[in-house]
Amino acid sequence: MGRAAKSIGLGVAALAAVAAYFLTGRHGAQNRKRVKGWMLKIKGEVLDNLEDMKHVNEEAYCKLVDGITGRYQRIKKVSRPELKKINKDLKKAWGNISKELH
Numbered sequence: 615m616g617r618a619a620k621s622i623g624l625g626v627a628a629l630a631a632v633a634a635y636f637l638t639g640r641h642g643a644q645n646r647k648r649v650k651g652w653m654l655k656i657k658g659e660v661l662d663n664l665e666d667m668k669h670v671n672e673e674a675y676c677k678l679v680d681g682i683t684g685r686y687q688r689i690k691k692v693s694r695p696e697l698k699k700i701n702k703d704l705k706k707a708w709g710n711i712s713k714e715l716h
Contacts, residue, residue, distance in 0.1 A: 653700055656682055660704060664711075673709050678702045695703055 659682045667674060683701040686692050 652686065652689065653696075656686060656700055657704070672712065675708050675711065676705050 617626070660679060663678050663682070664670065667678070679701060683697055683704075686697055687694070
């Protein structure tokens, strides 16, 4: 499998894991009601950057999530509690993502 195909596969697996966790997990019904455009943008940015990472581990993933959600603090439509929630949810998804990677 080529590097590009492996990267695409990683992105698809990560997307599936994050989407499954966020939309069907313990708080899935509540999360589905709250999905907003900016949340999808954050997840998309995380996934795009995740595909480009050469070495993916929990520390690198959490640092990536913190960096991306940190930029959204400056957006006035995004409340701090909502931003903290999406940050926490994305970090919790690491367990599912790591299973897909190995």
